[in-house]
Amino acid sequence: MIEIKQVSKHYKTYRKDPGFMGSLKSLWARNFITKTALKDIDLKISSGERIGLLGANGAGKTTLIKILAGIMPADEGTVSVMGYTPYEREASYLKQLAIVMGQKAQLWWDLPALDSFELLAAIYEQDRSLWMPRLDELSQKLNVAHLLKIPVRKLSLGERMKMELIGAFLHQPAIIFLDEPTLGLDLQAQKSVRQFILDYHEQYRPTIILTSHYMKDIEALCPRLVMIEQGKIIYDGSSDKISEANSQEKKLQITFKNPEEGQDFVIKMRNQFSLENADKSESSGSSPLVKHWNVPKKRLTEVMTFIMQETSMEDFNLSDMELSELIEQVWFTKKN
Amino acid sequence: MMKSNFLGMIQHLHPASLKYLSLGHPWITKDRFSTQFPKTPLLYWRDSKSKKIFIFIHDIHHPRVCARLLVMLSEEDLLIDTNFNEEWLEKHLTKILGQSVERRLNLSSLQKRNHYYLAFQEADGLPGANLLKLGSEILFVIHGSFWSLPKFKKILLTAYQKMASKYDLPTELGNLWFQSREIDPGKQANDLRWPECLGRPAGELSKKERKEIIISETGVNFSCYLGNDYDYGIYTDMAAIRHQLQEKVWWKDSRVLNLFSYSGAFSILPFTWGAREVTSIDNYQKSWQLLEKNLTINPELHIRHRSLKVDIFQGLQDLLKKEETQESFDVIIVDPPPSFTSQKSKISVEDFYAKSLPLYLKLLAPKGHLLLFCNKHQVTWPKFKSIIEAGLPQKEGKITEKFHLTDDCPTIKGFSEGDYLKGFLFTKK
CATH class of the missing domain: 3.30.70 (Alpha-Beta Plaits)
Structure with a gap:
């Protein structure tokens, strides 16, 4: 379903001396440096798998997600997701993706979540008769049905994250990228979000790729763990042993x-x-x-x-x- | 209005008492007028201007407070309530406790914790007392000396039990705890006495009679001890503020420094909000034991915690030496008691802040958050703010948020003693 072969990605940036003179100098003689974000990555993910993508800040996991989501191309190697090349960004491919980021909201802050859902449904060309029952189902499961008409800014962090999940799952994506979905939530909210993701997966079997620094997220959601360090995969295997050790x-x-x-x-x-x-x-x-x-x-x-x-x-x-x-x-x- | 052995009329009030009553202050302090008050348990004052009747509980044995406002009635109310006796008092207390609990039922933030105030002193119409729910235990914290008198204690207890049975709250005596905090003349302040509801005369509890309970706040466990100490193990009045802080501060991947950590609510909860590591400083053995216990009873949390058992100034100096070569803190929480002993001398919260504020700037990372609290009602909001502004110049950052008692700990206008907890969030440039 997802096949990554020998993928590498490099960023070109430059080093500048401090101060005005440094700025001036860099206009004429810029000191370029190349940073390798991913190096010869090979990864296969089957349909319906739940994997945890882990690594320190700057390890390369966000770059990998961006490549899979078609936000940026790989410099070397090939990437195939459900037969598509992500960076070609075909509408039929993008319609099957969902990205939830714990730190970034896709819902409009001042509008009730319901308004944002209407817009998202229109963007994803979802028929009202299909997404409305889905919205009912998801909001009931997350226990936020009574909050749909309240402006997002008035909701608690946990309630907002639940709304973000609904927004992302409304078009029933085949691949879901979850970036720190429980970040900042209290323990109770973390548990309910995890349980919801598990239940959703059980019912619709999407492929879930999760990044998180909470071991509990990994333990609960990801039977398979991929650890990236300095752009390379250093561990790819069962998360059981890690959970056990933890x-x-x-x-x-x-x-x-x-x-x-x-x-x-x-x-x-x-x-x-x-x-x-x-x-x-x-x-x-x-x-x-x-x-x-x-x-x-x-x-x-x-x-x-x-x-x-x-x-x-x-x-x-x-x-x-x-x-x-x-x-x-x-x-x-x-x-x- | 019927005068009786239970209710007496106040003939004259000090002009200052009148002024403060009209501003909403619910006490009459002891003065030369109050010595003339009748010696009845209840007192009333008819304000000729507003035509309101103020009913007070007479706090005869309290060193400073003479009478505490129980209820304010209109003249029409008096047509119904004419017999101000023990029965009336019990009925009135049952009613106000019920109203107070009803207000809590509508607070969504209370669903996330099992410790909260069922009634918060004068702001909930309960003069000189707090009523707390701590898991499945109920704690009465008594400030008004009259509640320790057997007759009033019984009235309060019966009123509570009648109300509690309607709301599925504990009513068994074994689950009810009384903590008397009134200050008697000639006695040491904050004397602890535990009354007959435990089936024995008042006095300090034996080790056997103490009880350890685990309470929870947003899924995090805290160990608390009833009958053990003046403080039971967590500051419940801070819980609503802690709830707000979750979203007001950027915790993700942060290094947190918690000063005066006590049992560690601000040391442990940040881990659920995304903090990377927490350093706690407290010099009291008891606080340390509570904190370490709490760290062990939360296996679900991924923690990276450091405790320093050292004098606060010494701890700050030690950290400064280390921080010169290491990264600084992203969040610093400072919640000192009103006064404490440091380096063998007593220091007030005002002096502590004046001395320590510049140090935090050195320890705080750029864009870092500094949470400053003050638990002393004599330090007013403007005074606290001016202390902070004097120690933290504007060029270094600014105050971005203000925190005060809220939710289950409401405050009332004109009652500064009830608005004792103050907090500011300072954000560094």
């Missing part, structure tokens, strides 16, 4: 007042919880005052209670594994 441990870092206390506490943690100090090496430049542990989430409360009672620390860090660390962990386990 649900297991949290990273704990304590800064002690003196090295002896830290050393004593390493022993106490070993004796009490069989937890080994996770510092790779004392000689690697880390301070002897700082100690790390990877704590199983199930034991976190008891470990924390113990720490509170047993230490006089003054600095305490608690973090979930970053996605890149999780992927590294999964790869490491796989390789060994």
Whole structure:
């Protein structure tokens, strides 16, 4: 359905010295640099798949989505989506796409969502007899039917995102790009948006390509995960292992007042919880005052209670594994 | 109007009391006139100009407040309500509590949390008391000393239970908690006493009698302790403001600094709004324990959190040293108590801001947000704003939003004590 072969994309930009003289100089002698956003990407996505596209800012995922949506061409390689070449932007192709961006709205701020839906239906040449029942169904499912006639600016962030989803799904697209669809939403709204996307997928089976930095989005929505780093795909596989790794441990870092206390506490943690100090090496430049542990989430409360009672620390860090660390962990386990 | 042992007439009011009453202030403070008031539980004053009848609860034992406005009636009302006795008081309280709960039922923001004020002191017509719902527990927070008198306590409790049974709220004594915050002369301020509704005489609760509950706000869990402390674990009066902040501040991928983090509502909620990492500073062990507990009971959140248990100024200085080589904070939240001890000396919120405001500018990233709160009713809105403007010059940025008590914590005009919570959002250039 989606086939990307050896796709590369480069951006040409220039470097300018600061100040007026720098600006003047760049008019005559511009120092061009080429940045590679994507490098020899190969990717196949079947119809009806749900995949998570992940990567740090600037990793290349937005470029990839823009190429798939026909917003920009690839510099090298071929892209085929449902038999179309996206950048040719055939109307019949574009009508089958939907893009939802958590940070950008397509609905008119001062108008009720219903007015925007009317316009979108006209743009997508949807017959009223078809889209009206669909609107009823989607708004009922998202529990926003009573808000359709209220100006969008008066709605909460969660309600606005639900309206954006309706706007994007109204023409029943075959491919849906979701860019951070739960960004900024509270936990309850995040859950209901995720559930809606799952239900919609179950019913209509569109292909969903999702980017998000919330592990929960990935866990809930994407059985397949594609990780991009510096323009290259570094992981393409099941998200199960990543989810599993994510649900297991949290990273704990304590800064002690003196090295002896830290050393004593390493022993106490070993004796009490069989937890080994996770510092790779004392000689690697880390301070002897700082100690790390990877704590199983199930034991976190008891470990924390113990720490509170047993230490006089003054600095305490608690973090979930970053996605890149999780992927590294999964790869490491796989390789060994 | 019938005089009785329960209701007495105020003959003369201090001109200042009259003035403030006409402006909407719901108290009469103690003065030379108030010493002449009859010693009845209820008092009334007939204003000859407006022809209104003001009914007060007589706060005999309070050191500063003499009478608290219960209701204002017209002369026509008096034709119906003539017997101002205990029965009338109970009926009246049942009515105002019911109205107060009805108002909450229409607030959509309350659907996202299970802790909120069912009645918010004078603004909801409940003089000298707050009524909170904390999950499946009910907490009465008492400021008026008369509510601690057995007779009034019973009236308040019965009125609550009658109202609660209509709205499916907890009525069992085991779920009801009283916290007395009135200030008695000769007693330490904010003394905690827990009354007989728990089946025992008043006094501090034993460890066994305390209760841990988990409450939730927009899906995030917070651990709270009833019967343990003056503060139970989260500032419910800030909840509506927290709800607003979700959309007023750009949280995505932000580095957040939370000063006076207490149990960490502003340390944990930002993760649900898209924050990348949060640093919290608080010097109190109890706050630290609450925060760390709260961090562990939200497994659904992806967190990257750092706690610093250090004096606030020391913490700021430490961060400044580190931030010289690192990136700065995108959002800084400052919510200090009215006064606190720093470096072994007591400091007021006004002095704290005067000293600390320039430091935030150094720690804040360009276009960053600085949220400044003040919890002291004596610091008026203009005064708080002038403190901020003195410490944060206009060339550095500007105040872009104002936050005040709202939703389940309404305020009334002319009652500055009830409008105690003030907040400004400063956006750096």
